Amino acid sequence: MEKILYNGEYFSPKDTLECGQIFRYKPSERGYFVCAADKRAEVYTQGENTVIETEYPNFFANYFDLGRDYSKIVKSLQAFPEVASAAVFGKGIRILNQELFENTVSFIISANNNIKRIQAIIERLCTAAGEDKGDYFAFPTREAMLRLSRDDFADMGMGYRADYMYSAVRTFPDVEKDIISANSGEEARKYLMMIKGVGEKVANCISLFALKHTRSYPVDTWIFKANSTPQLNTPQKVQRHFLERYGELAGYAQQYVFYAARKGVLV
DNA sequence: AGCCAGGAAGAAT
DNA sequence: ATTCTTCATGGC
Numbered sequence: 001m002e003k004i005l006y007n008g009e010y011f012s013p014k015d016t017l018e019c020g021q022i023f024r025y026k027p028s029e030r031g032y033f034v035c036a037a038d039k040r041a042e043v044y045t046q047g048e049n050t051v052i053e054t055e056y057p058n059f060f061a062n063y064f065d066l067g068r069d070y071s072k073i074v075k076s077l078q079a080f081p082e083v084a085s086a087a088v089f090g091k092g093i094r095i096l097n098q099e100l101f102e103n104t105v106s107f108i109i110s111a112n113n114n115i116k117r118i119q120a121i122i123e124r125l126c127t128a129a130g131e132d133k134g135d136y137f138a139f140p141t142r143e144a145m146l147r148l149s150r151d152d153f154a155d156m157g158m159g160y161r162a163d164y165m166y167s168a169v170r171t172f173p174d175v176e177k178d179i180i181s182a183n184s185g186e187e188a189r190k191y192l193m194m195i196k197g198v199g200e201k202v203a204n205c206i207s208l209f210a211l212k213h214t215r216s217y218p219v220d221t222w223i224f225k226a227n228s229t230p231q232l233n234t235p236q237k238v239q240r241h242f243l244e245r246y247g248e249l250a251g252y253a254q255q256y257v258f259y260a261a262r263k264g265v266l267v
Numbered sequence: 268a269g270c271c272a273g274g275a276a277g278a279a280t
Numbered sequence: 281a282t283t284c285t286t287c288a289t290g291g292c
């Protein structure tokens with residue numbers, strides 16, 4: 001088991017894992033266990049350092065986006081009064097580099113759902129179809145999920161999303177190349193939304209979390225409540241307005257606002 | 268009992 | 281291109 005040490009205040013395991021971008025984590029004695037793809041790490045705070053313990057240091061260094069300077073991002077967002085305090089509050093967030101298929105499946109489940117139940121459904125999915133790694137289960141491959149029926153998905157608690165999932169697993173390869181090779185978030189979203197169960201909001205999540213198009217701004221109920229005004233009275237108007245306003249910083253801004261709103265530290 | 272949760276699909280307009 | 285309705289499930 002190897003250890004990665006990351007120094008400074010711009011990486012908090014709590015902020016990074018509890019800001020809603022990832023569902024496969026659980027508390028450990030020292031911090032958290034995080035599962036991604038078929039790998040696992042333990043992450044915890046030790047003095048001024050954040051420690052990542054894992055058999056896969058290269059994978060998780062990239063996964064936790066360690067090469068990026070988040071102090072610059074938080075500083076740049078101070079120019080926008082409406083997110084300034086949220087960015088400081090969530091300065092320990094790092095936007096994870098998630099795998100495309102896993103992230104797509106996870107956020108199809110997330111639609112019109114609550115985080116606790118999303119986590120439980122994904123856990124049941126991994127247990128049912130993921131490779132048994134001893135201490136945990138890998139996220140299922142697409143091939144493994146092809147062997148599951150609509151009823152299997154429904155039995156995991158997916159509800160009406162079971163039909164979306166059954167279709168999504170089958171059509172995913174038809175658009176995968178176009179999604180990956182798209183050179184803008186907007187273009188990627190166009191192809192993502194050809195997958196059943198992926199609409200505007202989920203496509204924005206995937207383009208941000210799995211494709212690193214930071215010119216994304218997912219508008220869910222929390223963001224809409226925080227951002228809507230008499231002028232910005234639909235999710236689409238909110239999205240357009242803040243994409244234009246924040247540009248390449250939009251995805252980061254959205255995560256700070258979402259996290260602050262959910263933690264109850266916004267007006 | 269009714270409303271909400273990181274919304275989307277399908278139909279109607 | 282917008283607006284309306286319906287869709288499982290569980291917590292509160």
